[in-house]
Amino acid sequence: MTDVIYDCVVIGGGPAGLTAAIYLARYHLDVIVIDKGESRAATIPLSRNHAGFPDGISGLDLLCRMRAQAEKYGATLRQGSVVTIAKDGNVFSLRTAAGENVAARTVLIATGVFNRRPAMPEAMHHEAVARSLLRYCPICDAYEITDQRVAVIGTGNGGVNEAVFLRSFTEDVTLISPALEHELTAKHIARLKKYGIAIVNGPAECIDLHEKAISVRTSNGTMAFAAVYPALGSDIHSELAALLGAKRTDEGCVIVDCHQRASVKGLYAAGDVVLGLDQMSHAMGQAGVAATTIRNDLCDQAALLR
Numbered sequence: 319m320t321d322v323i324y325d326c327v328v329i330g331g332g333p334a335g336l337t338a339a340i341y342l343a344r345y346h347l348d349v350i351v352i353d354k355g356e357s358r359a360a361t362i363p364l365s366r367n368h369a370g371f372p373d374g375i376s377g378l379d380l381l382c383r384m385r386a387q388a389e390k391y392g393a394t395l396r397q398g399s400v401v402t403i404a405k406d407g408n409v410f411s412l413r414t415a416a417g418e419n420v421a422a423r424t425v426l427i428a429t430g431v432f433n434r435r436p437a438m439p440e441a442m443h444h445e446a447v448a449r450s451l452l453r454y455c456p457i458c459d460a461y462e463i464t465d466q467r468v469a470v471i472g473t474g475n476g477g478v479n480e481a482v483f484l485r486s487f488t489e490d491v492t493l494i495s496p497a498l499e500h501e502l503t504a505k506h507i508a509r510l511k512k513y514g515i516a517i518v519n520g521p522a523e524c525i526d527l528h529e530k531a532i533s534v535r536t537s538n539g540t541m542a543f544a545a546v547y548p549a550l551g552s553d554i555h556s557e558l559a560a561l562l563g564a565k566r567t568d569e570g571c572v573i574v575d576c577h578q579r580a581s582v583k584g585l586y587a588a589g590d591v592v593l594g595l596d597q598m599s600h601a602m603g604q605a606g607v608a609a610t611t612i613r614n615d616l617c618d619q620a621a622l623l624r
Contacts, residue, residue: 324348358432427572429555467490492517494522518536578611
């Protein structure tokens with residue numbers, strides 16, 4: 319156990335984690351952020367629906383500004399990955415992959431999720447995302463594909479729901495199965511037909527990038543689109559909460575109360591690791607609530623008396 323005991327360890331340096339760090343530091347708390355460096359926000363080429371940036375801001379630029387703001391008010395930022403976590407009495411002990419030990423009175427988990435990707439080379443995937451040919455968030459950026467030809471790679475409830483959501487932006491939507499055949503019920507098919515959404519069997523493979531289009535080879539041949547949205551689900555990074563015995567949903571989201579408290583005393587969660595709208599604004603709002611709850615809970619324990 320280290321001799322230094324922080325008021326809070328924030329695990330994850332995305333919009334939620336950094337917002338919490340800014341709040342906590344300005345509450346005169348000793349806070350450290352341990353960030354693995356894999357925030358989904360970093361992959362956003364240009365966010366145009368983030369309030370205050372009408373001309374857009376890149377995810378990297380936003381995170382850079384938030385890190386600088388957190389450090390300005392005294393937060394400690396550390397690159398690393400937490401591999402173990404335990405609780406002894408009122409103190410949490412964490413160990414990083416680099417062998418560093420960290421202790422804190424409270425822990426905020428803001429580790430987010432990882433989008434499952436279509437089958438394509440990693441370098442091509444990064445280029446497609448950077449060029450906005452491959453998009454993961456229709457809530458964020460479907461406005462930019464208004465009246466263009468769009469595909470969704472997915473099936474079942476997830477694929478159908480995303481295709482229908484996009485249908486309000488463009489009438490040219492195609493749902494492509496990631497596997498050989500779709501997993502669609504009669505109800506799914508009827509809903510897709512109602513909205514004029516084309517149904518194409520897969521497998522979706524051999525994705526190629528062009529100057530202003532992305533093409534996918536399917537059972538119907540090669541088809542080109544202005545953008546493709548993978549709707550393949552995501553993996554929730556809540557393993558550390560599980561190590562502490564915190565309650566989670568069947569999908570793996572950390573269950574919290576209306577103040578972002580998890581079921582383990584002193585443990586909090588915010589952002590995409592919690593069930594809710596996967597949006598930066600939502601994550602940041604949760605983080606503000608969590609940070610304020612942490613401050614108040616510590617104050618109730620007389621831990622903040624100066």
